[in-house]
Amino acid sequence: MAKDTKERILALALDKFSQNGYDGTNIRELTSSLGLVKSALYRHFDSKEAIWNALLDEMIAYYEAGFGSSEHLPPVPDSLEGLVTLTMGMADFTIHDEKVVKTRKLLSIEQFRDERARDLATKHFLTGLTAMFTPLFQGMMDKGLLLRDDPAMLAFAYTAPISALIHLCDREPERTDEAIRRIEAFSRHFIATYKA
């Protein structure tokens, strides 16, 4: 119990905030879950709001480093089936990675009260996936795998339904298997529609 206390606070804050919201989480409960007393928290953060801001900084940095970076773009699939495989791999990760799940839930809860949360929510829920799949579809058109079309429109049409099913998993985890099956069914229907 030493220098990593700050990180443990942040991790637990993400957990609690994503469950009960910022206002629904109190400092006593948060610190006692770490085996600390509330006043100890103020050695690491100036205030409750400082925890929130640090958490947002971390979420933004995590997003930029991962999904947001152009270097992390997956390779253009060599086949239609490759698109399904890629999609299912990404879906599996984003549905089961605890940190990502909690981040999405927290953004859903706080998106209307904090401007930075709002902007990050738009990236997570809308623009991020579209931006990632647009060059993929462009590449698959260039390879003659898909019909020539507006790649950005296709990426939006492809990712938005998948995103809706990911939200379903966040909301009703017991329907995760159903959602994953529907993502795969949708993916196959999509390529059946747009295959060259």
Added chain:
Amino acid sequence: MAKDTKERILALALDKFSQNGYDGTNIRELTSSLGLVKSALYRHFDSKEAIWNALLDEMIAYYEAGFGSSEHLPPVPDSLEGLVTLTMGMADFTIHDEKVVKTRKLLSIEQFRDERARDLATKHFLTGLTAMFTPLFQGMMDKGLLLRDDPAMLAFAYTAPISALIHLCDREPERTDEAIRRIEAFSRHFIATYKA
């Protein structure tokens, strides 16, 4: 200032809760906005949670009476352009109707803490629109307007992206015009893809 106080409380609770969340709203602020003193509220509701439950009852009833009822199904369009018109009309309503907007925001905020809110959120965000458009697409296939395909899959593929853009309006109202343009562009792209 008489019998409608209860309804005025509920209306303002929807407004406040959808902005700051249940935990982020306090009774003094809520009642003083109505020109009352906090204790007056307890003539109409037993507790703060009772307001929340009554609000949920109302939202559920409102949904069932409107979007959820099979009687309110719009007529099957007679042309592809008719589908665009129908879609834009519904989008315009759901984006601009204050009560519906606030309901969606509230469900986004509280979906992880209340089971009934969770279930209603799934209807609002996923199953509701799909269930409404499935028979429409079935009818348009029967009329020879659309290619024969799985109507439920098509309805999902059609409504999920539109739903994502509606969420964008809730989150960033200043982008409403952009979102409406994108809904129409998506709708036209969709019918270009699936027209018979």
Added chain:
DNA sequence: CAGTATAGTGAACAAACGGTCACATGTCAA
């Protein structure tokens, strides 16, 4: 007119909240 609900008031309450402070401990360098 008397009587009784109904609706609103203002003071008071205990509990929970975020935050501060003087103090105790442990670590490590000079």
Added chain:
DNA sequence: TTGACATGTGACCGTTTGTTCACTATACTG
């Protein structure tokens, strides 16, 4: 050994929270 720094403790503070209660004013009913 000493002094400085980081970390954790427990008592305490002022404020805000949801809620209660005795009381008043108005309106309807017999």
